[in-house]
Amino acid sequence: MNPIFVALDTPDIHRAVAIARDVRGLAGGVKLGLEFFCANGEEGVLRIAEGELPVFLDLKFHDIPNTVAKAVAALAHLEPAILTVHAAGGREMLAAAKAAASPKTKVVGVTVLTSLDAADLAAAGISGSPADQVKRLTDLAQQSGIDGIVCSGEEVAAAKKQWPDGFFVVPGVRPEGADVGDQKRVVTPAQALSDGASVLVIGRPITGAPNPAQAIRDIAGTLNSSEEARV
Numbered sequence: 001m002n003p004i005f006v007a008l009d010t011p012d013i014h015r016a017v018a019i020a021r022d023v024r025g026l027a028g029g030v031k032l033g034l035e036f037f038c039a040n041g042e043e044g045v046l047r048i049a050e051g052e053l054p055v056f057l058d059l060k061f062h063d064i065p066n067t068v069a070k071a072v073a074a075l076a077h078l079e080p081a082i083l084t085v086h087a088a089g090g091r092e093m094l095a096a097a098k099a100a101a102s103p104k105t106k107v108v109g110v111t112v113l114t115s116l117d118a119a120d121l122a123a124a125g126i127s128g129s130p131a132d133q134v135k136r137l138t139d140l141a142q143q144s145g146i147d148g149i150v151c152s153g154e155e156v157a158a159a160k161k162q163w164p165d166g167f168f169v170v171p172g173v174r175p176e177g178a179d180v181g182d183q184k185r186v187v188t189p190a191q192a193l194s195d196g197a198s199v200l201v202i203g204r205p206i207t208g209a210p211n212p213a214q215a216i217r218d219i220a221g222t223l224n225s226s227e228e229a230r231v
Ligand SMILES: O=c1ccn([C@@H]2O[C@H](COP(=O)(O)O)[C@@H](O)[C@H]2O)c(=O)[nH]1
Pocket: 007, 009, 033, 058, 110, 112, 113, 114, 115, 150, 151, 171, 172, 173, 181, 183, 201, 202, 203, 204, 205
């Protein structure tokens, strides 16, 4: 499986369609998040799905089990390849999300956002490092029956050891020297992949490039040959 999913973080449907077209045949899929979904809804998702790349719906649901289950059920007919919920929503909520999803969808739990560091966790009253919190939430996710987690590349090797057959989505990925923006726990695509990432989520380094297709080719070229063979 090609691990590169391009984050189409724009409210502009025409721009999203154009980038999805540019990266077709080079990316493993596209990721649609809150910015896109709030602006374009289900109709927008269907437009992007016409491009025939697998669609990852990154809506990061976090609510009581009944509400999350109903939200996931309302989207189940779209059969996204991947769907996110917040692992901190608890075991019951995670299990309810999995039960409501299409069997074709991998449900993954966001552990600690890649835009947060230890100081941010402390400010929110969470003790320990991001790695400690990712470990706790990975346990919870595994016990709940969902398919995997979202974590940074800094934690993915440990998470893979903890959950060998888990599915690991890694955002906060930056080619050497690229602008990190608001991301705080960042690794290179090659590092994330060799440490066990199943999917690399990459947005601005591709969508902000003058030539998104070339940006993906450049990233693929940084992966070592055995990993590159998967792209
Ligand atoms: O912990 C998380 C969870 C999700 N994301 C999402 O990934 C992309 C990253 O975009 P870049 O432009 O490559 O920074 C974005 O859609 C986030 O919502 C994340 O970054 N971290």
